[in-house]
Amino acid sequence: MANDRAIYFDNAATTPLDLRVGEAMAPWLGDEYGNPSSLHAPGRRAHATIDKAREQVAALIGARPQEIVFTGSGTESDNLALAGVIAAQCDAPGHLVTSAIEHPAILETARALQRRGVALTIVPVDAVGRVDPDDVWRALRPETQLVSIMAANNVIGTLQPVEEIARITRDGGVLFHTDAVQAAGAVRFDVAASAIDLLSLSGHKLHGPKGVGALYVRQGVTLAPLIHGGGQERGLRSATENVAGIVGLGRAAELAAVHLSSEIAALSALRDRLIAGILDACRNAYLIGDPVRRLAGHVCIGFSGQEGEAIRLLLALDEAGVAVSTGSACSASHTAEPSYVLQALGFDAFRARGALRLTLGRQNTAEEVERVLAVLPGLVGSLRRIATSRR
Numbered sequence: 001m002a003n004d005r006a007i008y009f010d011n012a013a014t015t016p017l018d019l020r021v022g023e024a025m026a027p028w029l030g031d032e033y034g035n036p037s038s039l040h041a042p043g044r045r046a047h048a049t050i051d052k053a054r055e056q057v058a059a060l061i062g063a064r065p066q067e068i069v070f071t072g073s074g075t076e077s078d079n080l081a082l083a084g085v086i087a088a089q090c091d092a093p094g095h096l097v098t099s100a101i102e103h104p105a106i107l108e109t110a111r112a113l114q115r116r117g118v119a120l121t122i123v124p125v126d127a128v129g130r131v132d133p134d135d136v137w138r139a140l141r142p143e144t145q146l147v148s149i150m151a152a153n154n155v156i157g158t159l160q161p162v163e164e165i166a167r168i169t170r171d172g173g174v175l176f177h178t179d180a181v182q183a184a185g186a187v188r189f190d191v192a193a194s195a196i197d198l199l200s201l202s203g204h205k206l207h208g209p210k211g212v213g214a215l216y217v218r219q220g221v222t223l224a225p226l227i228h229g230g231g232q233e234r235g236l237r238s239a240t241e242n243v244a245g246i247v248g249l250g251r252a253a254e255l256a257a258v259h260l261s262s263e264i265a266a267l268s269a270l271r272d273r274l275i276a277g278i279l280d281a282c283r284n285a286y287l288i289g290d291p292v293r294r295l296a297g298h299v300c301i302g303f304s305g306q307e308g309e310a311i312r313l314l315l316a317l318d319e320a321g322v323a324v325s326t327g328s329a330c331s332a333s334h335t336a337e338p339s340y341v342l343q344a345l346g347f348d349a350f351r352a353r354g355a356l357r358l359t360l361g362r363q364n365t366a367e368e369v370e371r372v373l374a375v376l377p378g379l380v381g382s383l384r385r386i387a388t389s390r391r
């Protein structure tokens, strides 16, 4: 590529640390090393800085600071929500409801609970990946303990009607959790005004650090901890706190809250230009996921007839200095297995291998979008010619 600066369009996998977040974290990786549980001045300062971060995270989603529990990741928040709610109600035979396109942090936790005797209902999605709230209502049983539906899907970008599903779930007398790891900082939440009881988020998806997350737990909701020990985080997550990480998550949440409206507008414009440019230039390209109700920075594209070549396209783009991912990113195994998310949308196994995911973030520019549009159609075309000549 003429301009040799690499372009990063994989913000759904992880986002670059905002420099302002790094600055906020720096003292807590250096001179400020006190343990927040210590009674001396360095310990009290560490404790106070965690309190401040708790306020910042709470403000992003309209919660109260005491309703935020810091964890070690989005995955841990999801595990704590599901296993914690089920374990806290262990006297009753449990039932859990979730959707077919949840992240493995939810689906694998749900399956582990199922192996321990918890009944599991997995509701389907439609062709653009939306859960029908009526399906959730119909899935509720007297013994249902929790419904967990993600706010935004990582693979296809579709937003779920979580406010409506939360209301229906509350009408049924059941707790509602949402995995908002992709949505927090990209979609406006006001948990106090909604019927959402638990919400997971993760630092590294909103220009904060990796290895830190948070779980919103509505006041009055009882959870059993997964990690036992010294009783930090109100006994819900024992372990000496990751002070620098928590400070970073707090600052990242504060910045996300300040810039939310302008970033949604800017990223939606870049996304729409990218989608239109690809669909215009590649006759066989089609958009995957909901065309309207999707994450502001999320583009997921299939190329008919070339679905098996998504990884080749990713590698060709990588060679050209553009980092993107295929539809089955976000797991440790980089196999060409068909994506369960695309299969849940009705794709057959061949087409389910074929998505290219380009996800934009705060640092991306219109110029970068044009540079990708200048290179992508040519790569799609040359891969098609190679494939045709092999037949």
Ligand code: PLP
Residues within 6 Å of the ligand: 012, 013, 073, 074, 075, 076, 078, 103, 105, 150, 152, 153, 154, 179, 181, 182, 202, 203, 204, 211, 213, 330
């Ligand atoms: N949930 C969703 C929707 C995600 O996209 C991810 C990460 O990709 C996770 C959960 C896991 O978050 P973390 O990487 O912080 O464990």
